[in-house]
Amino acid sequence: MKIIGYALLGFIAFVGCYLLIAFTLSRITIDREAGANGDVAIYIMTNGVHTDLVVPVKNDQVDWSKEIRFDNTTSKDSTAQFLAMGWGDKGFYLETPTWADLKFRTAYRAAFGLGSTAIHATFYKNVTENASCRKIMVSRDQYARLATYITSSLQHDENGHAIPIKTNANYGKTDSFYEANGSYSMFRTCNSWANRGLKASGQKCCLWTAFDTGIFLKYK
Known part of the structure; x- marks a missing residue:
């Protein structure tokens, strides 16, 4: 019983420290680069838990299609006209269409980095600004850097193309x-x-965040 008690206290202490660090670091703001033009409209979008980066499907810089x-x-x-992309644990994406479907094994593997990852697109x-979707105007150079970041997150085949995952676990008809x-x-x-x-x-x-709240506080 003592071992179980110590283990439980240790777990509670770990969770408490994690949440405290997550709260503190997410409230530290890294400011936007000064002097940049607002040439391209991008968005951040949340479903209440998960943040997507939203970009134009096509412009004169990038054709994501x-x-x-x-x-x-x-x-x-x-x-x-717009493409929302989010990165996450592959097992969580494909095996958990709703929170009711969440399994301990899936959550455990995701929390401790034991699985592979996927981009959900x-x-x-149309995209409408509201509390869950914020518009950000970026320069052409900044958009190019964002595109490079997203592209580097995707795996590519021998011909340099993004690798689609064949699954019936889509959330809707457009993803x-x-x-x-x-x-x-x-x-x-x-x-x-x-x-x-x-x-x-x-x-x-x-500075760092585990949750969507920290990001959207910067864009009230």
């Missing part, structure tokens, strides 16, 4: 999954991935 193909969605609708015809680089963990989450994307493109962001 060449790699994140409409044909890999159920609808195959090519009229979308969703096409939108698909792609193999990704990196390992997800409680210290390298979907939200910390989005936060690093903002940092790479010179935007206001957290």
Whole structure:
């Protein structure tokens, strides 16, 4: 009983320290680069837990539809104007369509970096600013850096193309999954991935965050 008690206290202490560090570091702001033009509109979007980076499907700099193909969605609708992308644990994405489907094994593997990762890509015809979706104007150079960051997160085949994941676990008719680089963990989450994307493109962001709250506090 003493061993169990010590183990339980240790677990509670670990969780408490983790949450305290996550709260503290997410409140430390890295400011936006000064003097940059607002040439391209991007967005950050949250479902209340997970942050996506939203970019134009196509402009004169990047045509995402060449790699994140409409044909890999159920609808195959090519009229979308925006593309939301989020990075995360592959098992969590494909095996947990709702929180009710979450299994201990999936959560454990994700928390401790034991699984592979995926990019979840969703096409939108329109994007509306609200509390869960914020618009950010970036310069052409900053957008190029963001595109490089996202591209580097994708795995590519021998021909240099993003690798789609064949699955029936899509969340809707306009989304698909792609193999990704990196390992997800409680210290390298979907939200910390989005936060690093903002940092790479010179935007206001957290020093570090595990949760979406820290990011969206910067864009009230």
